[in-house]
Amino acid sequence: MRIDVSLLPVLAATFMLVFARIGAMVMLMPGLGESNIPVRIKLSIALLLTLIFLPLHRNAYHVDLQSMTSLLVLMLHEIVIGIVLGATARVTLAALQVAGSVIAQQMGLGFVTSIDPTQGQQGVLIGNFLTILGVTLLFATDSHHLVIAALNDSYAIFAPGETMASGDVAALATRAFAAAFRIGLQLAAPFLVFGLVFNIGLGVLARLMPQMQVFFVGVPLSIFAGFLIFALVLAAMMGSYLDYFIGVMHDMIPLK
Template structure:
């Protein structure tokens, strides 16, 4: 009995190409690609997703084993596609950081910073809290399944071996950054109104009572009232963010 192993090199090449796309996306995905997650766990998740997704799209890879140059070009394309998909999901999550920074400035807590576990850098305390809360809600509501579905459907949009539509990629990146900033400002809009009204009130109080130390009275009162507003609107804020995140992921999944 003879065993034909001539397909093994092409299958190995297809596995490496699929792993390049999936691994690049996993390294940037919210929840999976955080800096505090060990690299081995990220690689394990990428390998598991590759083993699941590759059999579904094995026929999409047309590999010529006689030349190395087309394989290298195809791998670069796969890495770029994975980075685009992962960065889109990451920028979507950044809307919470924008909202947290604006809220912290309005409450007088802009100078209070802590290490952001999702980025490994200093960030506003409220922004870090909203980011962690958003990640928790994404996994609690199974929204991370949409990211995996977008990865699976990316083989319909970005077919391996075809020229990438650079115009569509640039439009996607521009739209993602614009929408993230827009949603971040919209989420913090109650606090922008609160800060405007509160500061105008303090200004009137300072004019009416010049001998009163308005700053020492206003800062604690601003923090207290701001946290009360945060408690009142945080459910609506996070619901709006989940709808926005789901909308972006559905755009990536035709």
């Protein structure tokens, strides 16, 4: 009995190419690409997804083991595609940080910072809370499956070996950053209105009662009213964010 092993080198090269695209995306994917998640867990998830996607897209790769240069170029191409997809999903979390920063400034808590567990650096406390809540809701509502679906359908948009349209990638990145900033301001819109009205009221009160220490009255009242509004609009804010995230993921999935 003879076993044909001639396909093993090609299969191994194809596996590494699929792993390059998936691994790059997993390292940036919201909820999985966080700095406090062990690298072994990230690699395990990337390997598991590679084993799932390999039989589906194996025929899309045309591997030439006679030319190492073309193989390295193809791997670099796959890594760039994974980074583009992962960064597009990652930038959606920036909307929550923008909203948190605006809300904190309007409430008078802009100086209160803590370590952002998703980035491993200092961030506004309310922004960190919204980011953690957003990641939790993505997994609770199974919205992270859309990221995996976008990765699977990326082979229809970015076929292996084809030249990637740099203009389309730049347009995708521009739209993603612009949408994140716009959604962040829209989520914080109630607090922008609150801050405007509240500060105008304090200004009028200071002119009517010059002897009154407006600052000592305004700061605790601003924080109390801000948290009250925050509790009332939090559910609507996160619902709007989930709709935004789902919309971004659907833009990455081609129509069938």
